[in-house]
Amino acid sequence: MTRILLTGGSGFIAAHVLDTLLKRGHSVVTTVRSEEKAQKIREAHPNISKDKLDFAIVEDIAKLDAFDKAVISDPPFETVIHTASPFHYRVTDPRKDLLDPAINGTVGILKAIKRSAPTVKHVVITSSFASIIDPAKPASYIFSEADWNPITDAEVNLATGYRASKTFAEKAAWDFIEKEKPNFTLSAINPPVVLGPVVHYLSTLASINTSNERVRDLITGAAKNSCPPTGAYFWVDVRDVALAHVLAAEKQAEAAGQRFFITAGKFSNRQVAEIIVEEFPELKEKVPTTEEALKPGDFPPEGWFGYNNEKSKEVLGLAYRGLRESVVDTVKSLLDVKG
Numbered sequence: 001m002t003r004i005l006l007t008g009g010s011g012f013i014a015a016h017v018l019d020t021l022l023k024r025g026h027s028v029v030t031t032v033r034s035e036e037k038a039q040k041i042r043e044a045h046p047n048i049s050k051d052k053l054d055f056a057i058v059e060d061i062a063k064l065d066a067f068d069k070a071v072i073s074d075p076p077f078e079t080v081i082h083t084a085s086p087f088h089y090r091v092t093d094p095r096k097d098l099l100d101p102a103i104n105g106t107v108g109i110l111k112a113i114k115r116s117a118p119t120v121k122h123v124v125i126t127s128s129f130a131s132i133i134d135p136a137k138p139a140s141y142i143f144s145e146a147d148w149n150p151i152t153d154a155e156v157n158l159a160t161g162y163r164a165s166k167t168f169a170e171k172a173a174w175d176f177i178e179k180e181k182p183n184f185t186l187s188a189i190n191p192p193v194v195l196g197p198v199v200h201y202l203s204t205l206a207s208i209n210t211s212n213e214r215v216r217d218l219i220t221g222a223a224k225n226s227c228p229p230t231g232a233y234f235w236v237d238v239r240d241v242a243l244a245h246v247l248a249a250e251k252q253a254e255a256a257g258q259r260f261f262i263t264a265g266k267f268s269n270r271q272v273a274e275i276i277v278e279e280f281p282e283l284k285e286k287v288p289t290t291e292e293a294l295k296p297g298d299f300p301p302e303g304w305f306g307y308n309n310e311k312s313k314e315v316l317g318l319a320y321r322g323l324r325e326s327v328v329d330t331v332k333s334l335l336d337v338k339g
């Protein structure tokens with residue numbers, strides 16, 4: 001058992017990380033932005049005692065001192081998993097809305113650990129394929145964790161803001177390790193599009209996390225006449241992403257100093273739509289089915305990059321779920337959301 005601080009516990013991915021940590025016997029304090037959000041998580045885990053699951057309120061990770069109190073605990077933390085970071089497109093100012101919380105949140109928590117939590121030996125951060133991709137590469141290029149998104153500060157705008165926020169935040173974390181030489185090691189988990197069942201509290205389908213919006217739109221009729229564009233054509237199931245975080249936390253010796261590109265492979269929104277029709281025939285009227293309607297969700301004619309996920313399998317021992325299982329479980333979970 002390890003005493004772990006998990007940031008952003010109300011999020012789509014973090015909720016699965018929390019469940020995986022609890023199942024594997026760890027003791028977790030998770031940060032949330034309000035007591036109300038803590039209460040929803042408590043209610044979802046009625047039989048878990050306070051020494052196994054507790055909360056710290058961190059309202060805004062863009063503030064550099066946001067984590068100063070949260071990193072201090074009795075018993076003290078041994079590991080920190082930092083997932084909190086904005087992932088949405090409701091952005092008016094990419095620096096304020098995306099870059100500041102991503103970068104300050106990451107640097108802020110590392111500084112706070114170094115200063116006030118000397119028992120922490122390992123930190124796992126949720127980075128992204130956004131920090132790996134270089135869209136200028138030819139379609140034949142094979143991406144792995146050896147690659148870095150070359151985006152520069154001068155290229156930050158509304159369209160690039162999210163990818164920049166993840167790239168700069170992860171770079172800042174590795175720079176911190178190199179320059180500050182703290183008493184802990186670092187691992188980064190770099191997933192592409194994350195699909196999978198929703199286990200965190202959702203008041204309505206309107207507040208669904210960004211990467212599952214496509215599935216919501218495919219089952220509600222919102223995409224009946226036009227399948228959403230896929231965007232990035234690599235995907236991974238949220239339960240595998242969660243397990244990757246936990247394995248990186250547990251296997252400190254092997255995972256220290258490493259980035260991990262976590263992907264199950266290629267997919268398209270057209271494939272997601274086709275699986276939904278096959279598995280949920282009762283939803284057929286809501287899902288795009290004509291060639292014209294499906295086309296926007298298809299692979300690009302020039303093809304899409306290759307991938308190498310060997311390190312995640314060899315070092316972490318990950319095995320990946322298939323797209324059909326992931327889509328079926330996502331749809332079932334969304335059909336359960338009222339409103």
Ligand code: NDP
Nearest residue numbers: 008010011012013060061084085086101128193194209211
């Ligand atoms: P969610 O939006 O569900 O989770 C984001 C979490 O970050 C929430 O807990 C949110 O709190 C918290 N957060 C955001 N901004 C702030 C802030 N300023 N102050 C405090 N907390 C904040 O998204 P995901 O679960 O999908 O994302 C989790 C992580 O995974 C992020 O780092 C994201 O970049 C990364 N990622 C996600 C991918 C995906 O496809 N889903 C792919 C690759 C990486 P609240 O809910 O209260 O707003």
